[in-house]
Amino acid sequence: MIRKCVGSGSFLNLLVALIVVIGFAAVARVDLQNYPAEETPVYLIHAVAPGMPADYIDEKVRKPLEQAIRQLGEFEHLSTLSRDGQAELTVQRSTPFPGDYGQRLDKKLAEIAPALPGGRESVRWEQVPYGDRQIAYLLLQGNDLQTAWDAAAHTVRETLQQIPGVARVELEQGAVQQRVEVLLQPAKLKQYGLTPEEVSEQLQRQHATARIGEIGTDDEKTSLQWTSQPNSPQEWGNSLIATREGYVALKQIAIVQDKRASRGETVSLYQGEPFVGVRVYAEEHGQEPKIRNAVRTAVDLLNEQANGTFRLIRFPDEQLALASTLQNAFWLVGLAVSCAAFCVGWRFRQLAAGLLFGGAVGLALLALLGGIWLGGIAINIATLGALLFFAVWFVGAGTALFHQLTQLADWNLDAIAARVKRTLQAMLLALVIVFLLVFIAVYSDWLSVTDRATLLPALPLFGWGALSMIIVYGVILPAYCHKWLSKAPIPRAVRPVSRWAQHQKQRWSALMRKGYLPYVVSLSASLLLSFFFQPFVTVDPFLQLDTHEMHIRLPMIKGSSLDQAIAAERQAEQQLRQIKEIQELQANVSKELIRFEVRFKDRYDWEQSKPQLEKTIEQTLRQIPGTDPYELAIDGQTGSIEFTVKGPALQTTGELANQVLAYLQNLRWVDKQDREIITDERISTQSSDVPAIQFRPKREMLARYQISEEEIRDQLAFYLQEQQIGDLLWNGSIVPVIAKFPEMAREHPEQVKKFLIRTAEGTVPLAELAEAELGPPPAEFMREDGLYVMKVSAQLSEPSRRDTLSYYLPYQFRQEGRIPPGYTIQTADETEKEQQEEADQADWPTRLTVTAIACLIALSLGSAFGFKVRHVLLGLLLLPVLSGAVILALLALYRPYNLMAFYGVLASCGLILQQALPWMDSAARRTLNRLEQRVFSHAPATIGLLGSVLLGLFPMAMGMGQSGDYSASFAAALGSGVILAGWCLLVLLPALLGKEEQRAAAVDPSAAAEFRRWLRTEWSNYLVKRRDRAKQADKLDSLPSLAQSEQSGRVCRELTEDDFRPLSRDS
Structure with missing residues (x-):
């Protein structure tokens, strides 16, 4: 193939051009999403049965649903929640593979749904997604709330929706009220004998538009309509209501309140000032970073055009993790490739060598991106780690390949092709081993089921990565090397320039002659470090991006007003902003509760640990006057004590x-x-601590007044709930008109008993139709x-x-x-x-079986590729040494173990295998050289590669960019792995290989041949003996039995006394 490419330069150039075109098309068109489109292996099942109490729901709804799910099997955890009128079930599968579980679940639910109290349509299920497509959260502040709302509803929404790739723009409701309220007066209703239901129905009927006919001829017809739709709140007040005393105006029995552009019951505050929240969502397919940049440009333009009437603020969120990781990946590739290309060019003493190295890495990445695009794979948080892995992998592949080319004695096409083929086989074997590591993680319980599912979207990237490496490093690069490069000069032996350097080289050689000792010590230390320090490493769910945020609930004392809550929020926010770790915060305030959403800076900028930070925030908020410090909750953690009863x-x-x-x-x-000290005792079976009043109908009174239970419940709903009775056109938008019974008239049970109910005999109090008794809270x-x-x-x-x-x-x-x-x-x-013990429970038989299968596959492939089994085994033995260094790095840099850290570990393993397997294979062919000489010749390339990767990791390790902490775990894991890879490749591997070579040389070839000859002889003897035994058994089977011999011979008589006498001499 290489010879054909060299002979046909046009084909080679065409192939490169095709890869470049497809690669750049992929860069411009591949989907860039924050979360994968696949869904988690968690299923939510909802069932409703209106009017049924919780205990009935638990027995008649929850129980059959749970039994049906247990019949399906394949679940790891099953939790249920039964409350009045509904049941919820959460199923977490035991396997990360989707399969047909959704179809079987749907079929099973369809079978049992008709037998449930709610009927066929009462059950629905959904699969939990990883996240939504939100790309921006904007805070809009204006001179007043109405100005901010108008700008958000019209100018901002219309501008943002015109941006290509934006699916929808949502405004947070509640900050501004857009309604007209009709507040009914209980005394007036009683005076005129009206009920809220009657008033609402009359207003709905008379304000409807009706067609009454047409006039004119066929050519000039005119439609006639009758409408009494009010155009203002004042006209609503003049509406006529029919009573037993005649018609009265609505304003005589109710208060019409114009609450358009008024402050809502909850207010969102930023820096002490109210705002309107604007959430921007991207389309299903598209590049979210590009859309986010377009939104940022549109926001800047809107702020310029506002002339101070309003201001849009971009609130930081976890959606920036993808963009930040892509930025750090660019720095990683750029710095690592530049440094490694310089090393390669210096080794060849040719500028073209460095350019070819950099071009090969770039071309391989473009080929990989092209394959991702053609395969319909999206780049998201789940697949970005694999993309970073291949960026490091291609840098290492180029280094290993160019180093092997420097060892060629003859610079001709056949020698280049043979060396490239052998090196490529070793790197493919290394890539297969890395894939087998992912195979072990997916098919065993080293990770949770949810985390294992996040690895599945990246599996196709390994196929595209292998294909890209074969095309670029196996075909294109060797052809161009033969065409543009000349043989690398043989490096002269450089003696150490100082006694210290000579001493270090001697120590290095001495370590390599220690045999198994350095490896045993390193492995033992690594395992001990893992055992003692692993519990202290923070482990995050693989796709958890909200590590920079905190949610705080600060309740107000009872009886507080909204103004008092706003004042408390401003004081709390002022003190919280003095904490250096806090980047931004915003609050949602009501008269009962203040909710804070806090965003932190990157961990690298923190001056205190997370527990210390939480304690500082708790101490700060407990001093806010007007709040209840004992109800303070930080990320759901309160100051209460809780006991869990299970049975x-x-x-x-x-x-x-x-x-x-x-x-x-x-x-x-x-x-x-x-x-x-102990207050507010409660039990979780109560969905709220509000006491319940149960009304039991009086059957004889219902018969007397000719009214049904359903009619009573319908009329009560008009007392207890708001009813929309019409609407009003204002500023181009529809404003609802709401009728409601005053809250002060329905605060106590005694007031409810006096509600008037319309019957056939007139209006009567509720107390005459039903009796009230105190019941338990909703369960x-x-x-x-x-x-x-x-x-x-x-x-x-x-x-x-x-x-x-x-x-x-x-x-x-x-x-x-x-x-x-x-x-x-x-x-x-x-x-x-x-829960932690359950998570730590290990299925060791499965783990060992899967690991053994993976090792067997790796050794078999190594043997099939022509590599020595002991070389593959030595490469595998180096991998466990990394564990201690990775854990120490994550702990020292205070980085969590997440999906990026997992791929950082894979990249470390890949670098070790990628450099070790080709070196051992080439070193085995140069048996005339001493082992130290073979290591010394390989050391410059190894040190140059590891130094280049470390340099590229520096910006990522420092958490550069907003939300850079997520990708910093990759740098921490890979950085520690790279440092330890130098020790493994330059000390441990030569020591192990040297010991194995000594052991192989100590075995006498003639003794081995004699042993094999003895084995063949013993096996032949065993077969002969086995055949003889079989023949003997067949011969015995053919002889007549004892019974047959007795029948064919003489018949023996019975014994007598003479038979026992001694024989005479004559006889």
């Missing part, structure tokens, strides 16, 4: 949880101010993996008492024998520990 039976689990609740309620711990029941789960919590004003109570309560219950067999009471720490 197989609902009733027994509930009784045990109620005992725990009663125990907490009976504790009377007080602080120095004589205030109770909900949770199940996890076949066990009911109930959580009992309480607030502690002194967090120091938490550990005491966490230990004492379960201990007391166990001592008193109040926990039945099969039931447990756990604290939050114990629950987390149990």
Whole structure:
């Protein structure tokens, strides 16, 4: 193939041009997405049965659904939640492969849905996606809220929607009210004998537009319509309502409130000022970084054109991780290729060699991108790590190939082709081994199922990467090398210039003569470091990008107003912004709660650890006046104590949880101010702590007043819920008109009893038709993996008492024998520990089997390619040495182990195998040279490659760019692997190889031949003996049996006394 390419220069140039064109087309058109289009192996099932209580839902809906899912199998975790009117089930599969599980689940649900209380249409399911296509979150502030809302609804939305690639633009509701409220007056309704239902129905009927006919001839027809649609709130107030005393104006029985452009019940604040949130989403296919840049340009243009009337602010979010990683990848490739190309050019003493090296890496990357584009693969967070792996791989492949070319004695086409073919086989074998490492991760339980599923989208890249390497490094590069380069000069032996250098070289040689000792020490140290420090490394889900954000809930004290909440938020925000680690924050404020969304700087810029940062934020927010510091929650973690009760039976689990609740309620711990330490005890079976009032109909009264239960419920809905009775056209938009009963008239149960209900006998109070009684709050029941789960919590004003109570309560219950067999009471720490133990449970038979299969495949392929089995085995033995260095690097740089760190480890393994296998193969053919000489000749290329990669990793390791922390884990893992790769390639591998060569040389060839001859002789003897035994058995089978011989011979008589007498002499 190489000879044909050299002979046909036009074909070679055409092939290069084709790769370049397809590659640049891929750069411009390949899909760049933040999250993969594939979905997680987690399924959500929703079932509804309106009007059914939680216990009925648990028995009649949840139970058959759970049984059906268990019949399907293939699940790892199954959790359920039953509440009034609905049930939710979450299924996490035990395998990352999608298969036909969705089809079988849909078929199974369709079979059992008709038997459920809600019917066939009551059940639906969905597969959880990895993320949405949001590309920007904008904060719009104006001179006032109405100005900001108008600008967002018209100017900003219309401008952003015109950008190519933008699918939709959504505005956050709630900041500005756009409505007209009709507030009904209870006293007036009672005076005129009206109910809210009657008023709403009359207004809806009379404000409808109706066609009443036509006039004119055929050519000049005119349609006539009747409409009484009001054009202003004042006209709404003049609407007529029919009563028993005649018609009255709406304003006589209700207050019409114009709330257009008024502040909503919740306000979003940024730097203490309200804003309107704008979310921009990209289309399903497109390049998100390019669309984001277009949005950024449009935002700058809108800010210029606003002339101070409004201001758009880009709020940082996790969607920048993709763009930041691409930027760091560019720096990695650019710096590494430049440095390695310089080393190659210096070794050949030819500028063309460096240019060819850089061109080959670029051409291989373009070929890979072209294959990705032609294969319909999107570049996202799940596949970007594999792309970075191949960027490093191609740099190493070029270095290994050019180094092998420097060893050629004759610079001719046949020698180049033979050396390239052998080197390419070694690198293909190394790539297959790396792929087998991914195979081990996917098919065993080293990773969680969700994390294993994130590896699947990148698997096709290994095929395209291998094909790109074969085309570029196996065909194009050798042809151009023969055409443009000449033989590399033989490097002269350079003696060390100093005694220190001579001493270091001698120490290096001495280490290589230690045999197995350096490897055993290195492996032992690495495994010990892994064992002791691995628990301290932060492990993130592979596609978790929100490591830079924190969600805080700060409740207000009861009775606070919205203005007081805004004042508290401004004070809290002012103090939070003084914390150096916080980059940006915004808040959503209501009169009950303040919610903060905090974005942090990159970890490299932090001055304190995450636990210290959380403690600083907690101490800061506990000092805000007007707030409830005991209800403060940071990322869902509150100051409360929580006990989890688990058991197989609902009733027994509930009784045990109620005992725990009663125990907490009976504790009377007080602080120095004589205030109770334990407050707000609650149980998770209550979906809220609001008491429930149950109304039971009086059957005889319903018959007397000729009214049904359904009619009563419908009329009550008009008292308790808002009703849209019309709309109003204002500023080109539709403003809803809402009728509502005043909240002050429905705060207490006694007020509800006085609601007027229209019957055939007139209006009567609700108390005459139904009796009220106090009932339990709405309930909900949770199940996890076949066990009911109930959580009992309480607030502690002194967090120091938490550990005491966490230990004492379960201990007391166990001592008193109040926990039945099969039931447990756990604290939050114990629950987390149990979940961690479940996650750490290892299926060692599967792990060992999959690993053994992968090793067998690698050794078999190595033998098929003509490599010595011990060379492949030595390469595999070097890989475990990396574990300790990677863990130390992640821990020292405070980087999490995520998907990018996983690919960083793969890249480290790839570099070691890629350089080790070709070197061992070529070193085996140069047996006349001493091992040290072979290592010294290979060392400059290895050091140049590793130094080039380290230089390219520097910007990524420093977390350059916004959201650069995600890709920094790749640099931490690969950087430590590169450093240790030098030790493996220059010390451990030569020591192991030298020891193996000595052991092979110590074996006498004649003794080996004699041993093989002895084995053949023994095997032949065994076969002969086995054949003789078979013949003997057949011969015995052919002889007559004992019974047959007795029948054919004489008949023996019975024995007598004479037979036992001694024989005479004569006889």
